[in-house]
Amino acid sequence: MIIKLMVNDKMVERDVDPTKRLLDFLREDLNLTGTKEGCSEGECGACTVIVNDKAVASCCVLVGQVNGDNILTIEGLEKNGELDIIQKAFIEKGAIQCGFCTPGMIMSCKALLMKNPKPTVDEIKRSIEGNLCRCTGYTKIIEAVQQIVEERCNNE
Amino acid sequence: MKELKYVGKSLVREDSYDKATGKTIYVGDMKRTDMLYAKLVLSEKAHADIEIDRSEAMLVEGIEAIYTHEDVPKVFYNSAEWYPGIKGIRDELILNNRARFVGDRIALVVGSSKETVEKAISKLKIIYKELKPVIGLKQARKDEVIIKENTNLAFSKSINVGNYEEALKKADYVIKDIGTTPKVHHAAIEPHVCLAEFDYQGNLVICTPCQVATQVQMHVANVLNIPLNKVRTVKAVMGGSFGGKSQPILEPIVAFAAWKLNRAVLLYMDRTDVITGTVSRNATEIAVETAVNKEGKILGRKVEVRVDGGAYNTNASNVTMALGKKLYRLYDIPNQTFEGKAYYTNTLPGGTCRGYGSPQGHAVTEVNIDNIAKKLNMDPCEFRLLNLVDEGAKDLTGAPEIGNAKIKECVKVGMEAFNWKEKRDTIKNKSADRYAYGVGMACGTHGNGYKGAYPDFTNVDMRIYADEGAIVKIGVHDLGCGTITTLKQIAAETLDINMEKIRITEADTFVTPYDSAGTQASRVTYVCGGAIKEAGKKLKAKLINAFCKLKNVPIENVETANGYIYDKNSTEEHTYGDIVTEYEKHFSESMSISLEYKSPANPASFAAFFAEVKVDKYTGLVDVIDCLAVHDIGRAINPMLVEGQIQGGAQFGLGMALYEQMKINKNGDVKSNSFSKYHIINSTSMPKVKIILIEDNEPYGPYGAKSVGEMATVAPAPAIINAINFALDTNITTFPATPEVIVNEILKKGI
Ligand code: FES
Ligand code: FES
Numbered sequence: 001m002i003i004k005l006m007v008n009d010k011m012v013e014r015d016v017d018p019t020k021r022l023l024d025f026l027r028e029d030l031n032l033t034g035t036k037e038g039c040s041e042g043e044c045g046a047c048t049v050i051v052n053d054k055a056v057a058s059c060c061v062l063v064g065q066v067n068g069d070n071i072l073t074i075e076g077l078e079k080n081g082e083l084d085i086i087q088k089a090f091i092e093k094g095a096i097q098c099g100f101c102t103p104g105m106i107m108s109c110k111a112l113l114m115k116n117p118k119p120t121v122d123e124i125k126r127s128i129e130g131n132l133c134r135c136t137g138y139t140k141i142i143e144a145v146q147q148i149v150e151e152r153c154n155n156e
Numbered sequence: 157m158k159e160l161k162y163v164g165k166s167l168v169r170e171d172s173y174d175k176a177t178g179k180t181i182y183v184g185d186m187k188r189t190d191m192l193y194a195k196l197v198l199s200e201k202a203h204a205d206i207e208i209d210r211s212e213a214m215l216v217e218g219i220e221a222i223y224t225h226e227d228v229p230k231v232f233y234n235s236a237e238w239y240p241g242i243k244g245i246r247d248e249l250i251l252n253n254r255a256r257f258v259g260d261r262i263a264l265v266v267g268s269s270k271e272t273v274e275k276a277i278s279k280l281k282i283i284y285k286e287l288k289p290v291i292g293l294k295q296a297r298k299d300e301v302i303i304k305e306n307t308n309l310a311f312s313k314s315i316n317v318g319n320y321e322e323a324l325k326k327a328d329y330v331i332k333d334i335g336t337t338p339k340v341h342h343a344a345i346e347p348h349v350c351l352a353e354f355d356y357q358g359n360l361v362i363c364t365p366c367q368v369a370t371q372v373q374m375h376v377a378n379v380l381n382i383p384l385n386k387v388r389t390v391k392a393v394m395g396g397s398f399g400g401k402s403q404p405i406l407e408p409i410v411a412f413a414a415w416k417l418n419r420a421v422l423l424y425m426d427r428t429d430v431i432t433g434t435v436s437r438n439a440t441e442i443a444v445e446t447a448v449n450k451e452g453k454i455l456g457r458k459v460e461v462r463v464d465g466g467a468y469n470t471n472a473s474n475v476t477m478a479l480g481k482k483l484y485r486l487y488d489i490p491n492q493t494f495e496g497k498a499y500y501t502n503t504l505p506g507g508t509c510r511g512y513g514s515p516q517g518h519a520v521t522e523v524n525i526d527n528i529a530k531k532l533n534m535d536p537c538e539f540r541l542l543n544l545v546d547e548g549a550k551d552l553t554g555a556p557e558i559g560n561a562k563i564k565e566c567v568k569v570g571m572e573a574f575n576w577k578e579k580r581d582t583i584k585n586k587s588a589d590r591y592a593y594g595v596g597m598a599c600g601t602h603g604n605g606y607k608g609a610y611p612d613f614t615n616v617d618m619r620i621y622a623d624e625g626a627i628v629k630i631g632v633h634d635l636g637c638g639t640i641t642t643l644k645q646i647a648a649e650t651l652d653i654n655m656e657k658i659r660i661t662e663a664d665t666f667v668t669p670y671d672s673a674g675t676q677a678s679r680v681t682y683v684c685g686g687a688i689k690e691a692g693k694k695l696k697a698k699l700i701n702a703f704c705k706l707k708n709v710p711i712e713n714v715e716t717a718n719g720y721i722y723d724k725n726s727t728e729e730h731t732y733g734d735i736v737t738e739y740e741k742h743f744s745e746s747m748s749i750s751l752e753y754k755s756p757a758n759p760a761s762f763a764a765f766f767a768e769v770k771v772d773k774y775t776g777l778v779d780v781i782d783c784l785a786v787h788d789i790g791r792a793i794n795p796m797l798v799e800g801q802i803q804g805g806a807q808f809g810l811g812m813a814l815y816e817q818m819k820i821n822k823n824g825d826v827k828s829n830s831f832s833k834y835h836i837i838n839s840t841s842m843p844k845v846k847i848i849l850i851e852d853n854e855p856y857g858p859y860g861a862k863s864v865g866e867m868a869t870v871a872p873a874p875a876i877i878n879a880i881n882f883a884l885d886t887n888i889t890t891f892p893a894t895p896e897v898i899v900n901e902i903l904k905k906g907i
Contacts, residue, residue: 033185034178036395038345039427043831046345074178087176091168094796097804098636099175100346100395106176125839132831134343134396135636137803138839140796 008076018064045131048104055111074103097135166796197263199255202289202824218268225253256467259432296499318491323456327447335520335889338817340437346395352414359388368674369663399508435507456491466505472498479513522874559759562788594883600870605679615669619748631671650692678863687753765871776895790854805868813876
């Protein structure tokens with residue numbers, strides 16, 4: 001089946017089996033290996049990407065289901081050589097250890113900030129409750145997003 | 157002391173840029189021309205003889221090979237050994253025709269794609285001739301069904317200091333507790349994965365997120381019967397290990413496939429494979445009795461530990477002894493007996509896991525310490541302060557000295573910062589019908605390497621280049637903790653070169669110098685960091701000497717700053733690079749150094765953890781409202797990274813206290829074989845961990861540093877259990893204290 005979709009602002013058109021998981025399509029067909037697989041059942045969030053402004057687990061979505069949709073992956077956050085504000089905050093705050101959860105974690109935070117530019121701590125926590133991290137205890141991840149919110153408030 | 161430029165600073169990790177942008181290539185992301193994929197077939201029965209009919213599976217298009225027991229070398233090994241001098245019990249094979257646990261390796265399927273491989277696996281006909289399984293320590297001890305040879309007892313040893321029986325006679329009270337700790341899945345978010353291929357120099361290359369590259373090399377060479385120097389292990393980016401990727405599990409078998417097929421082969425696991433088919437933290441049963449006098453001094457203690465070693469010997473002896481030895485390094489106990497026994501069961505084998513015995517040992521003994529305080533009507537912190545080790549304490553077992561132990565200070569500082577006394581006195585007033593509140597604390601200790609037990613040294617090559625950059629070649633493995641950044645800070649400090657100009661290798665057995673024990677046992681900052689400091693010091697002295705000779709400057713006039721070297725009485729400035737080149741030209745020598753650094757000591761690291769909990773008496777659910785970790789760390793090379801270790805360690809410990817356990821039924825089936833059934837703590841149930849670091853310089857550590865990563869996972873679990881017990885006035889000694897455990901306890905007490 002011919003699938004047409006936007007991936008990181010680029011039109012992609014491929015002839016693929018529509019029952020292929022979106023995760024595999026990204027990693028294998030498009031070589032976007034930033035999106036990770038940790039559980040294959042929607043529990044760990046390592047495979048999180050943004051589909052039409054919403055964070056979804058790409059291991060639980062078939063590529064046929066996102067035909068015509070707009071997909072954003074970790075590779076698409078950097079714009080003109082400039083990192084996304086969330087990427088910067090993660091780096092500065094030490095929110096990254098082994099880094100395996102990081103792409104999914106950042107995409108969940110991105111989806112949150114897209115619809116809610118100044119989330120509370122509880123909202124931050126809830127937005128990443130489906131993203132497991134075994135290294136950090138989440139503290140620095142939450143602080144990274146808080147830092148963005150604080151800066152936004154200060155700049156008003 | 158001279159102000160330090162790099163050490164002690166919360167500097168950003170260089171690797172975090174690629175990790176934040178998805179550019180980092182983990183092994184699972186690697187592709188090679190003509191690469192094959194491989195997946196293990198794991199036993200679905202806990203104890204069974206296996207026959208496999210692969211005829212139909214072989215017909216699947218794209219299948220290259222299906223290996224079973226018949227096809228592979230029958231070389232027994234013990235995956236927990238990391239150098240040939242450890243002569244453990246060798247009972248593992250790369251593929252088995254008798255399965256000894258659900259998850260045991262029985263076949264390997266290799267094909268052109270993951271799809272192909274999985275299709276073939278579904279077409280395998282596996283006939284299990286079932287044997288009675290041995291599940292749990294109780295059944296293992298009975299020896300009715302024997303897994304191997306003539307007994308299920310895999311290991312037994314005791315440690316004796318003083319005379320416990322005599323201490324008992326003098327005691328006013330003897331407080332006894334029996335508790336259990338679970339098998340814990342490491343749950344690194346990156347599943348196990350490994351790539352094997354040949355390089356252009358004829359090496360069989362194993363590219364793997366491992367902790368001990370030389371251990372992988374040794375096992376692969378041994379199993380395939382090829383020379384060590386033809387096996388090249390390259391440590392790949394690690395998506396988390398916590399000990400789970402320490403023992404080679406996939407490496408020997410994928411190496412076999414690549415070697416047989418002369419092709420690149422990527423062996424991958426899914427989460428269920430990782431949970432059932434790798435290793436776990438060893439489960440334990442621990443009985444402790446402590447003899448005290450009424451003044452609150454511990455006179456003696458006896459700790460009996462039974463370790464569930466799982467189906468293969470692996471680390472049964474090591475983890476049992478590691479657990480035991482830690483019990484002699486936290487409290488000053490003149491008479492103590494430890495009896496450790498490990499048993500085989502038909503469950504997944506035990507493996508190294510963050511803290512290595514310390515979390516289990518301290519789990520039950522720290523609850524016991526609280527119970528003693530209760531009996532004596534003392535505050536548990538005050539009781540601990542009477543008995544904890546002091547600075548310079550000796551280890552009465554004869555193990556290396558305990559070093560600059562600051563655990564008493566951890567407790568005192570923590571009491572103050574946590575507002576312990578007041579909370580302890582008043583928190584129960586908050587308890588109402590449904591919710592009970594409590595605070596609790598616990599202490600723990602862990603080591604700094606292997607000195608005293610195993611060879612502990614590392615080799616390092618260090619060179620300054622003509623452009624002032626430096627390279628440090630050392631066989632370390634960054635497990636995700638930021639090791640390379642930490643070590644760079646040490647190198648930058650000693651060489652006085654900008655950190656960006658320093659590069660440090662990770663282990664590659666074809667290239668990097670030998671390291672005796674790998675990245676385990678909390679030895680990297682302390683031992684490998686010590687080696688880098690030593691090498692840096694010597695190399696800088698060599699550079700200064702060269703400068704003196706070349707420029708005819710007396711040594712006392714030489715100063716350096718950020719890669720520049722100069723005579724303080726002259727305005728002329730030289731880069732390190734200038735001197736490197738001139739030195740080579742005039743003296744025919746490079747600006748480099750190689751040395752072998754033997755670890756000078758093995759002090760203890762310490763921590764005290766304080767927690768406040770809210771227990772829902774209806775559901776048994778526990779909310780950790782507040783917590784504080786106070787760590788005796790000697791010196792934080794990078795405080796931000798240290799905090800990350802402590803917060804992550806606390807998450808591990810909280811999991812052990814409240815949720816995490818591998819559930820295995822009486823048939824040996826693993827019920828918790830996915831993340832939907834094995835719960836690790838997520839963002840909403842994780843409290844913010846407050847941190848205080850006690851930095852009081854550990855004499856032999858680089859810039860005074862000692863370990864933290866494993867240490868951080870020891871005290872949290874018992875602290876939480878102590879808080880729950882205080883809230884409910886119970887004596888829970890079962891880890892984890894799941895809602896079921898708590899509700900049962902409440903019903904038992906009728907509260
Ligand atoms: S891999 Fe998709 S949620 Fe874990
Ligand atoms: S950084 Fe390792 S899992 Fe999150």
